[in-house]
Amino acid sequence: IRAGQGSQKTVQATGAGQTDFGWADTPAVLAGVDQGVKVKSLGVFLQTTPASVQFFDAQGIKAPGDLKGKMIAGTAGDALTKTFPIFLEKNGLELSDVKVQNTDPAGKIAAVISGKTDALLGYASDQGPTMQNKAKKDVSYLRFSENGLNFYSNGLIAGPKTLQGNGDLAKRMTAAVSESWAAAEKSPEPAVASMEGASEQLPPKDVLSEQFKTTLTLLHTDATEGKAPGANTEADWQQTIDVFSKAGLVKEAKPVADYWDAAKGIKG
Structure with a gap:
């Protein structure tokens, strides 16, 4: 292997x-x-799909509508960033309702921990537990699959x-x-x-x-x-x-x- x-x-x-x-x-x-x-x-x-928007509980994000005005770390051209507009559309939002900060995959967790972004686009089975362990703060998710897109x-x-x-x-x-x-x-x-x-x-x-x-x-x-x-x-x-x-x-x-x-x- x-x-x-x-x-x-x-x-x-x-x-x-x-x-x-x-x-x-x-x-x-x-x-x-x-x-x-x-x-x-x-x-x-x-x-x-484990695709999700991930953020610290302190952000108070409970539903897709709460993403309005938020800065979100994503990686240009990857499957997550390409499907994110469809996720937003399924939930009555437009891409212009949020700000996507293009970030290399390795830097997304650091961007959220440092406060440069409010959230990141990632896999619920990957970044979230790592981010929670590093920052010692609870992480929550808006999973695409639970909000109209699988x-x-x-x-x-x-x-x-x-x-x-x-x-x-x-x-x-x-x-x-x-x-x-x-x-x-x-x-x-x-x-x-x-x-x-x-x-x-x-x-x-x-x-x-x-x-x-x-x-x-x-x-x-x-x-x-x-x-x-x-x-x-x-x-x-x-x-x-x-x-x-x-x-x-x-x-x-x-x-x-x-x-x-x-x-x-x-x-x-």
């Missing part, structure tokens, strides 16, 4: 056959296919080298990943403990536990509740494609089958 340096690079490396499988954010998969990268999803496992997040991907050259391996790998998530959902603590030493960049254990606890809330949509992790539906895929077509991340939307290899995925 190698560090991927972000979903975009993982999609490119997987499509080029530099790796047998990849773990990537679905918006990066859609954008890659749009640009001609030969890669497909074997199943999205984090099916509820789309697929991370999943397992493969390129032609695996899909065409070793389809049986692709099926077995997808089943193994599904089994792993099901086990982790039942016993989160051993799953967190197993990550020890996996990377020098891992956060403290209590932060990691909180991140993983949130991650486990992302495994299903209403359509897949009760099904094995990684079981996808065509309707959820289409909703995701539609969101990113509207956001401009996908210039020419293709059929669901161009993005998702259902035959090698988890049967619902």
Whole structure:
């Protein structure tokens, strides 16, 4: 298992056959296919987006309307910043109602802690617990999925080298990943403990536990509740494609089958 340096690079490396499988954010998969990268999803496992606006409780933000006039740290061109206007629109707001401060991904937490921005655009399973640990202040979230906007997040991907050259391996790998998530959902603590030493960049254990606890809330949509992790539906895929077509991340939307290899995925 190698560090991927972000979903975009993982999609490119997987499509080029530099790796047998990849773990990537679905918006990066859609954008890659749009640009001609030969890669497909074997199943999205984090099916509820962790995309959120994050802020300290002291800001008093309780609903999307409370964001009016706030300064929010975002990263130009990423999926969060591109979908934020749709989130605002779903909640009766316009982009002009807020101020988005373009910030590099690593600097967003520092911008909120220092008071340069009132909030940040991030993943509920990532920045929030880290920010809370660093500042020793409670963090709250406005999750996109709880305010009218959901789309697929991370999943397992493969390129032609695996899909065409070793389809049986692709099926077995997808089943193994599904089994792993099901086990982790039942016993989160051993799953967190197993990550020890996996990377020098891992956060403290209590932060990691909180991140993983949130991650486990992302495994299903209403359509897949009760099904094995990684079981996808065509309707959820289409909703995701539609969101990113509207956001401009996908210039020419293709059929669901161009993005998702259902035959090698988890049967619902």
